[in-house]
Amino acid sequence: MILDVDAILFDIDGTLVDSTGAVERAWQAFTAAHGIDVDTLLSVSHGRRSADTIADFLPEPEREAAVAELDALELADLDDIVPLPAVAELLTSLPRSRWAAVTSGNRVLMERRLHAAGLPAPDVLVTAEDVAEGKPHPEGFLLAARRLGFAPERCLVIEDAPPGIAAGLAAGATVLGVATSHDRGSLTDATIVVGTLEEITVTVTSQGLRVSCG
Structure with missing residues (x-):
């Protein structure tokens, strides 16, 4: 499949x-401190803002402090953070005006994880603090497309989790699911599903980006 797009989100x-190891260690410490079953929490946390996950398990008066507690746990653990296959080469090949990142994490943590993995932070980085509604709401992807100056319908969203796939589709973008943290069966709503980003090739053209899959 070949896709011609203006930008990749x-x-x-x-x-x-x-960052799976670091994420799971933080949640394990957090759930142990709050008497929450870690497996139950992890089953609903991936791809969502920490505040939204915590809201499922703790009463409102406890949530703000709990989010700060989790943030501190995550910032203290940047071990084992590595780039996923083909990512470093792909980001290096893209004009900075043609890509953005949209994350459910906070800005400081995401910048530090990118740095720990030896990857560049994008000029357009939409984080948990930038939106009123987290994934699966499309607000983050709509904001990123607007900041880049492109219509969301002309963007390719690349995501590994069902909430992010749902958000990209709701934004009107084409969505590529990458089966790094979930099996392919969990990503079938995506327009295209690949195992890793090694399976795509992105070429910069005079009009944008040409993405070849498979």
């Missing part, structure tokens, strides 16, 4: 960087 955790 990437998720970060699970799409650009492998």
Whole structure:
């Protein structure tokens, strides 16, 4: 399949960087402190803002402090953060005006994880603090497309989790699911599904980006 798009909007955790170990360690420490079953929480947390996940498990008066607690746990653990296959080469090949990142994480944490993985932070980085509604709401992708100056319908969203795929589709974008953190069966709503970004080739053209899949 060949796609001609104006820009690519990437998720970060699970799409650009492998941060699974650090994420799970933070949630394990957090759930142990709050008497929450870690497996139940992890089953609904991936791809969502921490505040939205915490809201499912703790009463409103406790949530703000709990988010700060989790943020501190995550910032203290940048071990094992590595780029996912083909990501470094792909980002290096893209004009900075043609890509953005849209994440459910906070800005400081995402910038540090990108740095730990040896990857560049984009000029357009939409984080949890920038939106009123997190994924699966499309607000983040709509904002990123607007900041780049392109219509969302002319963007390719690359995501590894169902909430992000749903958000990209709701924004009107074409969505490529990458099966790095979820099996392919969980990503079938995406327009295209690949195992890793090694399976795509992006060529810069006079009019934008040409993405070849498979």
